[in-house]
Amino acid sequence: MIEKYFRPQSVEEVLDLLMDSKKGLTPLGGGTTISRQRHEYQGVVDLQEADLDQIKIQGQRIQVGAMVRLNDLVGHPDIHPEIQRAIMIDASENIRNMATLGGWLISSSGRSITSSLLLALDTSLTWEPGNNRVRMGNWLPLREIEPPGVLMTEAEWWLRPHLAFEYVARSPKDKSILIAAVAQWGSGRTRVVLGGYGKNPIVAMDGPNDMGVDVACRDAYSEAEDEWASAQYRIQVAAKLALRCLDRIDAIRESEV
């Protein structure tokens, strides 16, 4: 049950409310997780009017407000088609209409393709108070233990890298049991993320080129065993999926020449 509801009009007002420890308030994004929890909330701070729903291009990076709905990313010309494809697989239309990027990043599991891709793009997150910028890869393992602030305002990622993902699920719209997401920059820098297991996607490799991707994937998932798949299966298939992503990126690059 939610006892008190606030809908402030600015980030400053949001922070005043959230930082008042006597009130014990919780941020409310799209509410898709919060509304399902049987948890007693002392009160929520609805972020929908706090001007956190902008999408801006800044040089070679894109800045996306934490309150941008997943469906607004799907329709946006500057959002990479692989991110749009991931969102369409991860979330049903109802969830896409309600869930926000901030809420998704905070509550999605290791089985989210969207979060895996954003991690591959080396996304940074801005938290308040303090305009505290943290890399998603540093934040994810600590997100439940030590949040870098009370409010995520924005996520920012590179526009230019080539991007591809491959996944395995029991059916096309089911939650993935294995995800490989690869981002490759013009310099050759290659970041490989694995998902489909555990609480968070993980970075298997971040190197100056794509050498050793298969070995890195096997190492990263050597203990990735759960009720959905054995570690042996994930080790073998993760490496193959990552190599398939690289083949797709090579084909795109060749078609651009």
Ligand SMILES: Cc1cc2nc3c(=O)[nH]c(=O)nc-3n(C[C@H](O)[C@H](O)[C@H](O)COP(=O)(O)OP(=O)(O)OC[C@H]3O[C@@H](n4cnc5c(N)ncnc54)[C@H](O)[C@@H]3O)c2cc1C
């Ligand atoms: C039917 C259904 C299917 C789902 N399927 C999947 C799935 O396949 N894979 C997967 O990974 N997840 C799945 N989820 C979970 C999904 O990730 C979340 O429900 C959704 O992304 C939450 O977004 P929201 O904007 O509604 O957040 P809310 O429910 O509003 O909030 C979620 C959490 O984030 C906090 N929060 C929200 N915004 C901010 C902010 N800006 N700053 C600080 N804290 C904030 C809230 O306080 C709360 O703790 C599913 C959920 C549902 C209901």
